[in-house]
Amino acid sequence: xxxxxxxxxxxxxxxxxxxxxxxxxxxxxxxxxxxxxxxxxxxxxxxxxxxxxxxxxxxxxxxxxxxxxxxxxxxxxxxxxxxxxxxxxxxxxxxxxxxxxxxxxxxxxxxxxxxxxxxxxxxxxxxxxxxxxxxxxxxxxxxxxxxxxxxxxxxxxxxxxxxxxxxxxxxxxxxxxxxxxxxxxxxxxxxxxxxxxxxxxxxxxxxxxxxxxxxxxxxxxxxxxxxxxxxxxxxxxxxxxxxxxxxxxxxxxxxxx
Amino acid sequence: xxxxxxxxxxxxxxxxxxxxxxxxxxxxxxxxxxxxxxxxxxxxxxxxxxxxxxxxxxxxxxxxxxxxxxxxxxxxxxxxxxxxxxxxxxxxxxxxxxxxxxxxxxxxxxxxxxxxxxxxxxxxxxxxxxxxxxxxxxxxxxxxxxxxxxxxxxxxxxxxxxxxxxxxxxxxxxxxxxxxxxxxxxxxxxxxxxxxxxxxxxxxxxxxxxxxxxxxxxxxxxxxxxxxxxxxxxxxxxxxxxxxxxxxxxxxxxxxxxxxxxxxxxxxxxxxxxxxxxxxxxxxxxxxxxxxxxxxxxxxxxxxxxxxxxxxxxxxxx
Ligand SMILES: Cc1cc2nc3c(=O)[nH]c(=O)nc-3n(C[C@H](O)[C@H](O)[C@H](O)COP(=O)(O)OP(=O)(O)OC[C@H]3O[C@@H](n4cnc5c(N)ncnc54)[C@H](O)[C@@H]3O)c2cc1C
Ligand SMILES: Cc1cc2nc3c(=O)[nH]c(=O)nc-3n(C[C@H](O)[C@H](O)[C@H](O)COP(=O)(O)O)c2cc1C
Ligand code: FES
Numbered sequence: 001x002x003x004x005x006x007x008x009x010x011x012x013x014x015x016x017x018x019x020x021x022x023x024x025x026x027x028x029x030x031x032x033x034x035x036x037x038x039x040x041x042x043x044x045x046x047x048x049x050x051x052x053x054x055x056x057x058x059x060x061x062x063x064x065x066x067x068x069x070x071x072x073x074x075x076x077x078x079x080x081x082x083x084x085x086x087x088x089x090x091x092x093x094x095x096x097x098x099x100x101x102x103x104x105x106x107x108x109x110x111x112x113x114x115x116x117x118x119x120x121x122x123x124x125x126x127x128x129x130x131x132x133x134x135x136x137x138x139x140x141x142x143x144x145x146x147x148x149x150x151x152x153x154x155x156x157x158x159x160x161x162x163x164x165x166x167x168x169x170x171x172x173x174x175x176x177x178x179x180x181x182x183x184x185x186x187x188x189x190x191x192x193x194x195x196x197x198x199x200x201x202x203x204x205x206x207x208x209x210x211x212x213x214x215x216x217x218x219x220x221x222x223x224x225x226x227x228x229x230x231x232x233x234x235x236x237x238x239x240x241x242x243x244x245x246x247x248x249x250x251x252x253x254x255x256x257x
Numbered sequence: 258x259x260x261x262x263x264x265x266x267x268x269x270x271x272x273x274x275x276x277x278x279x280x281x282x283x284x285x286x287x288x289x290x291x292x293x294x295x296x297x298x299x300x301x302x303x304x305x306x307x308x309x310x311x312x313x314x315x316x317x318x319x320x321x322x323x324x325x326x327x328x329x330x331x332x333x334x335x336x337x338x339x340x341x342x343x344x345x346x347x348x349x350x351x352x353x354x355x356x357x358x359x360x361x362x363x364x365x366x367x368x369x370x371x372x373x374x375x376x377x378x379x380x381x382x383x384x385x386x387x388x389x390x391x392x393x394x395x396x397x398x399x400x401x402x403x404x405x406x407x408x409x410x411x412x413x414x415x416x417x418x419x420x421x422x423x424x425x426x427x428x429x430x431x432x433x434x435x436x437x438x439x440x441x442x443x444x445x446x447x448x449x450x451x452x453x454x455x456x457x458x459x460x461x462x463x464x465x466x467x468x469x470x471x472x473x474x475x476x477x478x479x480x481x482x483x484x485x486x487x488x489x490x491x492x493x494x495x496x497x498x499x500x501x502x503x504x505x506x507x508x509x510x511x512x513x514x515x516x517x518x519x520x521x522x523x524x525x526x527x528x529x530x531x532x533x534x535x536x537x538x539x540x541x542x543x544x545x546x547x548x549x550x551x552x553x554x555x556x557x558x559x560x561x562x563x564x565x566x567x568x569x570x571x572x573x574x575x
Contacts, residue, residue, distance in 0.1 A: 001290045004529055039527070044323040044475040044503070047527060088529065214318045216325060216526040221287040222280070223303075223332045224318035237312055237332060242287075 002091050002219055003028075009083050010061055016142040018069075019110065020077050021055070024062040028090045030054040032118035033210055033246045036064070036089030037218040040075045049088060050076065051215050051241070053114035053187075056144070062087075065113040065142070091218050092245050095208060098183045102128040102152070104176050104205075106169055106196050108188020109135045114210055115187055116147055123150040130176050131155070134169025134192065138162040170195040174203075181205035186249075197249030207249035213240035230254040260543035261550035262536070264298070264518050266495050267418030267443030269380050271298035271352060271518060274551055275508065275536045278499050278522035279304055279356035279382060279422070280329065284342035291529045294351045296536060301520060302343060304358035304384050307367035309335035314466040319455040324476030324501075325523050326453050328467035331358050336371045347377035354420065358384040362410055369414050380417055383408070386424030386449035398424040398449075401436035408440035418443040420497060423488070425477075426452050430484050431491035438492045446497035446520065447488060448481045474523040475501045482514050489515025489556060503531065505538020512539070512551065513558040
């Protein structure tokens, strides 16, 4: 159940260029893939809360990992440890729990934020996690140090070749899908998600993608955040905030068309 | 002693004057986890049409300074599916006001016809002011003759209170309100959103897929307040005021301007408990200022204004 809560900032630091990690005192009992709506200002400008994924949650607090892109996220970056933050959450459906023992996670840039929490939880459940991480360059490939040893495999790709595979992260998927389909969980820019879904489909693997949309309420009431899905019943608009943010890949990027 | 918060809209008595505005509260389900919806004066549900309506393609929202543009396009499951949701909300004891939308007179009639078969609906709010649908919607709300004939037709179909929701996108909103009153409306509600737009400088295209959208939130409050003042001076039926109300003090301003009740829209998105905080805040205000009932403050700001209003030229300016 979502709740409105005021939480104190415990830690807040720049972990990569334009990328901040914030830890709040307390847990929201989130599932991987869920998010919170953060109030960045107590005035009317900016008016709306900002949706940010749960990057980690548990007894050590609620962690967020975010990139400063516009006014709201820059205002968030100015907050100091000890400050209070008004949070609404946990929100959204989260990633479905896989039946398989082995899963592939494909992260693009800041899309790694929710996948870190997913990887941690899957690892705790005894699953093997293959983490494929792509970004523009090496400096943007931040992962929490504690997560890395728990991964079965970690492979990186950069657009500029500054580290790992020089090229698209989706090109790394093939090696792991060749021996049979594994479920794929992905979050990142739309172009990458489209390629992830296409690659997974070509190996008969099921892909789940976590989407972004401009949001107002975050709880399903305003119908502002919809994405067009192609389902068996035809075209529908579904709310990213409650029906998502995680959707079966083929419903978002229908292959036939 | 606690102040009496009850207000009347036609033959309907509300336990307090606060309700969430249409389109900002779904069918109530989404906000039920946050508080007991029975504490609200009423719940105004999403604009409901005769047939299911897909709505506009995304992007549907754009944040603006102290405001929000939306172009939802009346996405709703249609009256048959909405009926179930309305019934279950009403069963919890909530006073449900159904916002009725359509593209033609027949559309409005169909929705009312279906809902008349149930007990669940306490009143109808007739949306003749939606800026986000291509045909009908706002077009109905901008011509007093069309308003009058639509309201007359609907009046003959129901004995339940008919609240006509007015568009601010007109030259003289008071004239439209009078047309609704003449045709037998029980109340008017205002304002719906103000037509606006936003442009994305990187794509060099309008940000909203619908190109234009409706502006709401704190940015519109002064405009809404002025219109509530004008309309409540022009008609004798109750007025439900809305537009930018974000807390109890804003709500009190609308009551003082002449609103008999208030609705809260976009502020729910920012603060999910705003409606309930407004109910408590209005009660506090009344007690602190020595009023025993909310009806005592309705239109109170006008009492002293009679002698201040108008200069020698009678043009309304000093
Ligand atoms: C479910 C979900 C989870 C997210 N998780 C993260 C995360 O973990 N880390 C992270 O860095 N970012 C995340 N985002 C994106 C983040 O919400 C935006 O970067 C942020 O809202 C931008 O706000 P701004 O004021 O800085 O930018 P501006 O461009 O000034 O914002 C203007 C308006 O557009 C909205 N907006 C702009 N970009 C986006 C976007 N990409 N997605 C949604 N709304 C947007 C803003 O919320 C605001 O209402 C997530 C988005 C969603 C929907
Ligand atoms: C997302 C959104 C959806 C809306 N949908 C409807 C609707 O279906 N029917 C209607 O009459 N008004 C609708 N409105 C208008 C509101 O009911 C209200 O008149 C307006 O937003 C002004 O109030 P506010 O500033 O408190 O939001 C909608 C407003 C918003 C923000
Ligand atoms: S943000 Fe309001 S329905 Fe999703």
